Amino acid sequence: MAITLLFAVSALTFGAMNVLGDPLFNILGPIARDTSNPKSVKLIEKAKNDYNLDKPLPIRYGLWISGFVRGDMGVQFSTDGQPPVTELLKERIPRTVTLLILGQLIAVLVSIPWALLSASRADKFVDRLSTATTFMLVALPGFALAIILKYLFAIRLGWFPLTYRALDPLQTRLFQMLLPGFVIGLPAAAIYQRLLRTDLITTLQEDFILMARSKGVSKPRILFKHALRPSMFSFITVVGLTTGALIGGSIVVETVFRIPGIGSTLVEAVLRHDFPVVLAIVMIVATAFVLINLLIDVVYTIIDPRVHR
């Protein structure tokens, strides 16, 4: 099923990329139309050959997909010696993955205690305040949050660096990603908090919780030991599903904070009509999405063995 899905995504994207626009023009620019000049004609022939543009679309797709599964994602549309797409993405994927992990980590670490706090004080002032905050975070567009946090914490307060610098040591680069990580993580944390809070409130009304209370188990122990685990089911589902959305969010965040990851690369590639790069990133994101959801299925079975049965 997953493989079929990936094939469908690849075929649709490849088709769209080749139908919308002239690949030859995107590679060579005006030279592609300069057919009266023998030098230009040579370049046109070379480009057609290099990018298989003289072959029918299905053949080109076959060549591309077979290269992709072997790790050869083609060459960027450029005559200036840009590195192959695989090399480009090898450099950029780790940054995006780090940013996403950081964002998810922040989201999970913020949302769980936040949800526990809200659930334990349901319908009280703290809960209402946190509800208002979550709605605000969810409603706020990513770019706005990015700009607000950047302005407050990087420009006004100077607590965080303004941008990412690829040459810095790992520790410094991780610190540079912290603020972007919050931009990605906070809206996700708000969603997780809402879900977990609701599930926790439901769980806290279960008989076994009443039993624990009647046994005199402390409130924190009830929350952490008894209520949290059975309330995590939808939380984990959403964490998995949100990862895809976070990849989308990284496009904005990487652009605002100048992190050269796959999000910002995708934006630049779309603007440059650099189809091999767009295709490769779309496929990688789709594959990641499928794999994460497979992983979520596995985690389900660990949390609730009934799923396995």
Place this chain on the structure above:
Amino acid sequence: MGIKERSTQRRRGVAFAAAALSLALIAGACSSDSDTEPVGTTGASTDDTTTVTEVAATPVDGGTLRYGLEADVDGLNPTTSAFSAPGYVMGHAVFDTLARVAEDGSIVPYLAESFTPSADFKSWTVKLRPGIKFHDGADLNADAVVKAFLLQQGAALVGLAVRPFYPETDAAVKIDDLTVQFNQLDANQYWPSALTSQLGMMPSPLWLDAAAADPTLNQKPVGTGPFMFDSRTADNVTRFVKNPSYWNGSVHLDAVEFYPVPDSADLLDLFNNDGLDALHTTDQTAIKDLKDNGTVTNLLDDTAEESFQMINSQNPPFDDVRVRQALAYATPKAKILELIGLGVSRPADQMFTPESPFFNPAVKQDADEPDKALPLVAAYCAEKGTTINPLLNKPTCTDGKVNMEYQFVGPSVVGLRTTEIFEEGWSVAFNITRDEVNQQDHIQQNALGQSNVIGWRQFGAIDPWADSVWLLCRTVGPISLNWPRYCDPARDTLLLDAQNTDDPAKRSENYKALAQNMHDAYTYIFINHTLWTNSFNENVRGTCDIKTLEGVALKCSNAGLTFLDTTWLDQ
């Protein structure tokens, strides 16, 4: 501590659009001599207004300069890559040019030792300084120069700006190990200025060979310059380190790092918050802020680019001068200057600034008179209103107004607001279809003639002869550098005569006539002289201390590019 405020009027041959096609290669300047002395004065460069308050200090070695650029570049190979202002800033750190512009505007030999013209000024012999080596150990010699030139001439896009001026064969000929003869199609007494720009940048021949086999090396330049390539992460940071054996004196900085920051507000934030030591920008708001900051050194220059609306005269309806003239009359120039220019940049009427000896005071850009547009459009529509505008694929007139497309670069809030103001003015006589495209498409479509009217920036070559690439009949073609695709043999005569006279009065007369000719053709609607700044924080010193081996002081900044050969950090 140097506090410096400069308003300079200089000419240079880098254009915004030109950049994309490396057209600044042919930037020119005056020269009429042939020795190691300055070879003439830049005819169009005058009247630098400079107020300098600087405390002399001994340069300190060490430190890394962080420089903010308005964009990144595709590559750093001068024979294949299109150098825009950011490309020039980075390129000049690694590559030296055969000639440089002196502080007085003259063109002086740099990597070259001398330039000698033939009697008819169709050939120039360039003698190189001996003993200069590239960063990879290769010698700078005639073979290296010929190789670099021929590669540029043959390059698909970069060569577009070179080929109109040189014969197909023997354009560059080795005379001896250190001497090269350049042969041109036309006599040109001011040719050495071409060697101050991309055409004059000297890359290592070994590196060029390696880059031909492995194009990824185009990102890792090797030249003779004050800095050597260290590392590059595209769209993030490019780092060069000190060349310890630089041939023209010692380099003070340990390294220089270039950060492309396309958003000018971000660029200014980084600069103001210790994220950058220097930057360049044309953003009017940023320039205003930088000028108000008393601790910043601003090297300002509004002579090297003109901002204008450009009209493609090849197809209906703009093949008729009445329609072009009507568009000029309807242009709300005053409003644009007030609302978009913020009073920072100076209005322009022609391609020369008022300080230039070529400035024609009689030429005034027609604009802000919409009433005059109406009868012209009415007459055109009555006569040719059913002709098809091939770009829009519909009649040239509807409801008594001319149908046109206006193309601008986006996504850009400023671009959109500017467009809205233009549309408001033009709409009295024109029905406008907007076409918002990215910069690459903007340039490409314009090169192919797929436009009616567009916003554009160019002109301002060090010497105006180099701007002829935009104006000559010979540069109209399937891929046209004469973007309006307007051919006037009388204009060609003015241009070619102006570059082959040593009589300043005659030159001035020709270029003044050119300004009038361009005005009367109505293919350009001049708006303002584009203002560039190269700005440095107070700890950055010595940028303007550059000299040739002979001690001639050189210009340190020019339309967004600057040289970091002698820059140091007061830590």
